[in-house]
Amino acid sequence: MKLSNLKKILLNLAFRKSLYRNELGKELKVSPSTLTYLLNKLSSLKLIEIKSSETISMGRPKQIISLNPEKWNIIGIRIGREFINSTLFNGIFDVKEKISIRLTSSDMGNKRIGELLKQNLEKISKVPVNAVGLAFSGKVSFDTVNSHILKLENFNPKEIVKSVFPDSTVTILNDVEAIATEEFVLHGGQKILVINYGTGIGACFYESHGIYQKSERKVIDLGHFYAGGNEKCYCGRTGCFETVASDYAVLKKYKYRNLDIVHFILHQEDFEKDLEEIRHMYKYYRRKAEILYEETLNHLSVFLGNIVRLLEPDKVVICGEGTSPWFTQSLQKKIYAVSGLTLGIVHRGLENNIEYGSALDALREHILFTDL
Ligand SMILES: [Zn+2]
Numbered sequence: 001m002k003l004s005n006l007k008k009i010l011l012n013l014a015f016r017k018s019l020y021r022n023e024l025g026k027e028l029k030v031s032p033s034t035l036t037y038l039l040n041k042l043s044s045l046k047l048i049e050i051k052s053s054e055t056i057s058m059g060r061p062k063q064i065i066s067l068n069p070e071k072w073n074i075i076g077i078r079i080g081r082e083f084i085n086s087t088l089f090n091g092i093f094d095v096k097e098k099i100s101i102r103l104t105s106s107d108m109g110n111k112r113i114g115e116l117l118k119q120n121l122e123k124i125s126k127v128p129v130n131a132v133g134l135a136f137s138g139k140v141s142f143d144t145v146n147s148h149i150l151k152l153e154n155f156n157p158k159e160i161v162k163s164v165f166p167d168s169t170v171t172i173l174n175d176v177e178a179i180a181t182e183e184f185v186l187h188g189g190q191k192i193l194v195i196n197y198g199t200g201i202g203a204c205f206y207e208s209h210g211i212y213q214k215s216e217r218k219v220i221d222l223g224h225f226y227a228g229g230n231e232k233c234y235c236g237r238t239g240c241f242e243t244v245a246s247d248y249a250v251l252k253k254y255k256y257r258n259l260d261i262v263h264f265i266l267h268q269e270d271f272e273k274d275l276e277e278i279r280h281m282y283k284y285y286r287r288k289a290e291i292l293y294e295e296t297l298n299h300l301s302v303f304l305g306n307i308v309r310l311l312e313p314d315k316v317v318i319c320g321e322g323t324s325p326w327f328t329q330s331l332q333k334k335i336y337a338v339s340g341l342t343l344g345i346v347h348r349g350l351e352n353n354i355e356y357g358s359a360l361d362a363l364r365e366h367i368l369f370t371d372l
Contacts, residue, residue, distance in 0.1 A: 003212050003368075004372055005028055005030060005034075005038050006038060006041065006042060006372040007367055007368065007370065007372050008027075008028055008212060009024060009028065009038060009039070009042060009048070009065075010042070010047065010048075010067065010367045010370075010372075011211050011212060011364065011367055011368075012024060012027055012028075012211065013048065013065065013066055013067045014067060014360065014363050014364060014367060015185050015211045015360070015364075017066060017092050017093060018064050018065060018066035018092065019064070019065055019066075020053070020055075020062050020063065020064055020065070021035070021039075021050075021062065021063040021064070021065060022062070024039075024065055039065065046068055046070075046071050047067065047068055047071055047072075048065055048066065048067055048068055049065070049066050049067070049068045049069065049091075050063055050064075050065055051063070051064050051065075051066075052064070066091065066092050067091030067092060068091050069090040069091040069092045069094065070090070070091070071091060072090060072091030072130055072363075073088060073089070073090065073091075073096075073127045073128060073129045073130055074088075074089045074090075074091075074093075074129070074130055074131045074132075074133075074359045074360075074362060074363045074366075075087065075088050075089070075121075075124065075129055075131070075132045075133070075165075075168075075359060075362075076089065076132075076133050076135070076178075076353075076354070076355030076356055076357070076358040076359030076360075076362070077117075077120070077132065077133065077134045077135065077355065077358060078134075078135050078175060078178070078354040078355050078358065079113065079117065079134065079135070079136050079137070079150065079157075080103075080136075080137045080150075080175065081103065081137060081149050081150065081199070081200075081265075081268060082102065082103055082268075082269070083100055083101065083102055083103060084100070084101045084103065084113075084116055084117060084120045085098070085099070085100045085101075085354075085355060086098070086099045086100075086120050086121065086124060086355070087355040087356070087359065088124055088125065088127075088129075089356070089359050093356065093359075093360075096125075097124060097125060099120050099123045099124055101116050101119065101120050103116070104269060105266050105267060105268075105269070108149075108150055108151035109150075109151045109152070110151075110152055110153060110154075110155045113150060113152060113155065114155070114157070114160055117157060117160050117161075118160050118163070118164065121160070121161065121164040121165070122164055128167065129165040129167070129168045130168060130169065130363065130366050131168055131169040131170075131171070131359070131362035131363045131365065131366035132161050132165060132168045132169070132170050132171075132359075132362055133170075133171045133172075133173065133178070133357075133358030133359045133360070133361045133362030133363075134157050134161070134170070134171070134172050134173070134358060135172075135173050135174065135175040135177070135178035135354050135355075135357065135358040136150070136152075136157075136172065136173075136174060136175060137149050137150060137174075137175050137200065137202075138150055138152055138174065139174065139219070139221070140172050140173055140174050140177075140219075143156055143157075143158050143172060144156050145157065145172065148234050148235050148265075149200060149234075149265060157170075157172060158170045158172065168362075168366075169362055169365050169366035169369060170362065171358070171361050171362040171365045173217075173358060173361055174202065174204065174219045175196065175202065175354050176194055176196045176202040176203060176204040176219060177204050177206075177217050177219055177357075177361075178354045178355075178357030178358040178361065179194050179196060179204070179317075179319060179348075179352045179354060179357055180192055180194045180204040180205075180206035180217065180317075180357075181206070181215075181217075181357040181358075181360055181361050182352055182353060182354070182356050182357035182360065183206070183315075183317055183348070183352070184206055184208050184215065185357075185360055187346075189206075189208070189314060189315040190207065190208050190314055191205070191206070191207050191208075191311070191312065191313045191314045191315070192205070192206040192207075192208075192313060192314070192315045192316075192317060193205050193206075193307065193308065193311060193313035193315070193316045193317070194206065194317045194319065195222070195304065195316070195317070195318050195319070195320075196319055196320040197246070197247075197300075197318065197319075197320040197322045197323050197327075198246075198247055198320040198321040198322035198323075199246060199247045199248055199264075199265075199268060199275070199321075199322070200223050200242060200246065201222050201223035201241060201242055201245070201246055202219070202220075202221070202222060202223060203219070203220035203221075203222040203307070204217060204218065204219050204220065205217070205218045205220060205311050205313065214364075220307070222241060222303065222307075223240065223241050223242040223246065224237065224240045224241065224242065225240070225241045225303065226239050226240065226241075227239060227240065227241040227243070227244050227245065227299055227303075228244065229243055229244050231243040231244075231260065231261060232260075232261075232262070233261055233262075234261055234262045234265045241299065241303065242261065243261050244295065244296075244299055245295065245296040245297075245298075245299035245300055246296065246322070247275055247278065247279070247321075247322045248261055248264050248265075249295065249296055250278050250292050250293055250296055251264070251271060251274055251275065251278060253292055253295070254274070254277075254278050254292055255274060256274075278292065279321070279322060279324065280324075282324060282326040282327070283326075286326075289326070290330075293327070293330070297327075297330055297331055297334050298334065298338075300331055300334075301331060301334035301335045301337070301338050301339075302338055302339075304316075304331070304335055304343075305335050305338055305339035305341055306339075308335075308339075308341060308343060309339070309341070315346065316343055316344075316345045316346065317345070317346045317348055318331070318345050318346070318347050318348065319347075319348040319349060319350070319351070319352050320349075320350075321350060323347065323349055324347075324349065325347050325349075327347075328345050328347035331345065332344075332345050
């Protein structure tokens with residue numbers, strides 16, 4: 001698909017929030033008069049806003065261009081084991097509204113998640129919404145979601161979103177894909193490997209082809225790679241990575257010898273206090289933390305070392321509620337010890353905004369299919 005210059009401008013503004021007029025001209029490689037024509041057209045459609053900045057260039061204030069905050073409304077939604085969180089953003093990605101619904105184990109399954117998603121959407125102000133991006137802890141193929149954790153089977157959230165916001169563009173992605181999208185937009189990188197570590201483990205390899213083309217995204221179901229042992233996993237297989245290396249595995253070693261992962265996933269909220277304890281233990285009892293996490297870090301370093309050799313990312317990012325700066329540093333050292341790779345791992349912890357990542361994904365799709 002040949003992308004028009006008008007769409008290219010919108011994509012630049014979506015990804016970079018605002019640009020000086022001359023930056024935009026360089027990016028598009030068009031003459032100043034063509035740029036004026038294009039900007040006037042977008043401005044007359046009220047899609048963009050042109051403001052004078054305080055910087056003076058050639059005796060005139062420089063012009064700064066952004067998407068029109070009033071004209072664009074984008075929603076990013078995160079559906080995880082504990083919450084359904086929605087954020088409404090304007091055209092410059094300021095947060096206009098946030099709605100959160102807490103989930104318990106009885107809320108899992110297509111029917112209940114569907115009802116709660118609808119309730120969540122109905123609480124958002126009725127404004128003309130351009131795009132809605134949903135990120136799930138689960139496997140997404142085309143428009144359907146399957147998730148052991150959320151007990152979703154061929155779940156189709158698009159219909160639900162369309163029933164509340166019929167004119168919106170809807171995209172669905174895995175939560176680690178949303179994190180990788182956000183990482184690319186905010187911090188750059190071409191081949192990014194994101195590992196999301198907590199009670200579950202997910203990964204995504206994001207290969208960018210610039211902002212005009214869809215990036216290649218490969219979700220890696222790391223948590224259910226075979227890692228040995230004989231524990232039956234909630235996914236139905238035996239010996240999954242999560243059974244031997246995850247917050248669950250550490251918790252089991254710490255306090256609950258007879259805990260099994262099926263029970264744990266179902267009743268995660270009962271273990272919140274313990275999870276807090278193990279996650280912060282490195283601050284107070286370093287040696288104890290080292291012993292508790294040893295097996296998990298060993299497993300992770302072997303798998304990560306192999307994945308890095310295979311995919312050759314230029315950036316590895318670790319995030320998720322189970323991580324800490326200590327965790328990341330220890331992992332980095334172990335990877336070096338087992339594979340000789342001197343890997344600089346970026347620790348993001350809980351910085352990531354999954355709703356922002358999914359909203360951006362939906363906005364890009366919307367712009368690509370807009371009639372311009
Ligand atoms: Zn499994």
